[in-house]
Amino acid sequence: MMSTFHPASPHPLRDQLPGVYAEDTFAGVFADGLDTMQGPVLTVLDCLDAYFRAGLAPVDFLDWIGEWVGAELQGLTSEPVRREAVGAAMVMHRRRGTAQGLAAAVRLAFGVTPEITESGGATWSPRPRGAFPGEPVPFLRVVVRVPDPAALDVRRLESLVGAARPVHVPFTVEVLKERSDNR
Numbered sequence: 001m002m003s004t005f006h007p008a009s010p011h012p013l014r015d016q017l018p019g020v021y022a023e024d025t026f027a028g029v030f031a032d033g034l035d036t037m038q039g040p041v042l043t044v045l046d047c048l049d050a051y052f053r054a055g056l057a058p059v060d061f062l063d064w065i066g067e068w069v070g071a072e073l074q075g076l077t078s079e080p081v082r083r084e085a086v087g088a089a090m091v092m093h094r095r096r097g098t099a100q101g102l103a104a105a106v107r108l109a110f111g112v113t114p115e116i117t118e119s120g121g122a123t124w125s126p127r128p129r130g131a132f133p134g135e136p137v138p139f140l141r142v143v144v145r146v147p148d149p150a151a152l153d154v155r156r157l158e159s160l161v162g163a164a165r166p167v168h169v170p171f172t173v174e175v176l177k178e179r180s181d182n183r
Contacts, residue, residue: 009039010046054087062086072163075109075156084108097166105164106144110152115143118169140171149175 013031021027050056057065062082066073071089076082085108092108095101099116106114118140121133142161146152158173165171 009035010042054083057083057086072105072109072160075153081108096164102140102142102161102164105160106142106157109160110144110146110157112144112146115145117141117143120166120169138166138169140165140169141174142171143174143176145176145178147178149177 012035014028014035017024017027017031044051051058051061052065054062054065059079062079063073065071066082066086066089069086069089070093071086072092073082073085076085088104088108092101092105095104099118103114103116106112119135119138123130123133125131140161142157144152144157152175154173154175157175161171161173
């Protein structure tokens with residue numbers, strides 16, 4: 001017979017029975033049965049905040065939390081990387097559409113920092129009708145340098161860049177061999 005571990009109740013009912021029932025065998029066994037059912041529930045409720053923290057959540061709960069916060073978990077197999085993606089999801093949503101957010105998404109998914117060139121810009125002018133920054137035609141170029149370009153999933157990278165860029169900006173993606181140190 002295989003036994004299943006049930007966490008003990010943090011507040012056993014047998015210890016809380018009135019004196020008249022403390023010596024009653026049936027009342028004690030009945031209270032132990034209720035503790036067996038309510039012990040796991042009380043333990044989960046006592047630790048509930050840990051279930052919603054990416055670094056502490058049980059592995060089977062992590063993907064569910066990832067869906068709640070909109071974390072990009074597609075293609076991420078490593079548990080530490082998935083935990084990082086879930087933990088960083090809110091920050092990633094705030095940075096979505098920026099070069100900084102795109103770089104963070106590529107770094108998280110592929111482990112490399114991309115080179116990003118874009119047409120946009122921002123400036124301030126003390127007078128009206130100042131010069132516009134950036135290029136008149138929008139563009140985004142993402143270059144990823146890796147030791148073996150053939151090993152990188154280019155379609156996954158294109159999908160990631162397409163999702164993390166400003167929607168109106170056309171983009172190109174290049175995967176190149178990593179430069180040697182002495183160039």
